[in-house]
Amino acid sequence: METLGIDIGAIVESRVTAHLERSLHRIVEHHLISSGARKLHAQHVEELRYPETPFPLVMQLRTMLGAQNASFKSAEQAAVTTHFLSCSSPSLLAVMPTGGGKTITFALPAFTEQGTSAITLVLVPFRGLAVSHLANLERYKVPSVYYQGETELAKLLPQQPNIIIMTYDTFVGAIAKHDLRGINVRRVVIDEAHTIHTDASWRMVMEVVGPSVVKLGRPFLLLTGTLPVHFETSLLRRFYPSPVALIRMNTARPNLRYLISLYEDESVSIAALVTAIGEELKRSVPSHKSKWMMFVSDVPGVSRLKERLETTYPILGRISHYHGRMQPAESDPELGDWLAGTTVSPTSLDSYLC
Secondary structure: OEEEEOOHHHHHHHHHHHHHHOOOOOOEEEEEEOOOOOOEEEEEEOOOOOOOOOHHHHHHHHHHHOOOOOOOOOHHHHHHHHHHHHOOOOEEEEEOOOOOOHHHHHHHHHHHOOOOOOEEEEEEOOHHHHHHHHHHHHHOOOOEEEOOOOOOHHHHHHHOOOEEEEEHHHHHHHHHOOOOOOOOEEEEEEOOOOHHHHOOOOOOOHHHHHHHHHHHOOOEEEEEOOOOHHHHHHHHHOOOOOOEEEEEOOOOOOOOOEEEEOOOOHHHHHHHHHHHHHHHHHHOOOOOOOOEEEEEOOHHHHHHHHHHHHHHOHHHOOOOOEOOOOOHHHHHHHHHHHHHOOOEEEEEHHHHOO
16 A cells, blocks of 8 residues: 655745744744753744845855855845854754855855954864865865864864864863863854754764863854754753754755555565665665665664665665664764765664654
């Protein structure tokens, strides 16, 4: 039996966005956490308007992009960039769609600070994303380095970077070792910030990223394109007690739909999934850059799916897998392989989802 699934989250998000846009002024949700029960309160702040973007900043954008007619993609992108450049309070949570120009919001402020000691920390959940950011920033001619904890952070300063990229794990380690002392950190970017909530069940470091950022005492920018409305409270609670303003753009994709097939027998469902993967392989063999993740309802199913895929499609090579019953000696290599770019990874739902 086949049933067409409806993306309820996208519908709710679309309605919330429409409600916000009907306001006389742009409404930004200002989130504060009470010190007692640590309950998150959200209140609309009418007077908190988008800052005016100065024309010299637009000129800097054109210089950075090498395009004389370049402009900001949206009022939200311009507002986030302008506010972040000013290092003003409150910090920001910006939910922007794919292609909405999230990188510009922190690349441009750093670009304007070339020749100074000001540094923007860019924190990412995965090594692959750090490498991608570094390539983009080099194209924008923003002095940047990717710090992996291999040496003292201060030894990178002679390179005069205005952006230092590091993974969440490296950042937490740097805070613990006081490596950031003497570094002129102006602001902090937490990219793919939704993972701090969604991945907390299997990455212990996620529990301390928020407190470590708050401890640093600098304005921060949470960037994501994948944060359902009902996750906002849980994410912002991790950055207690810092006040954070929310800027949410419409990330709904009207041309996206889910086809859900229901099977009573697990062996039949795995066979159907393997067949579907085969059809996808006929259309395009995955490149080394692509990643597939499959969620399985239980731990035994993870192993069965892994074995079936490796046997049926040798072209996929060794397939990494993960579940919550693994010991660190088993799970660390598997997770490392997938984060580094393994094609497929079956993962048990109970170990991945909160």
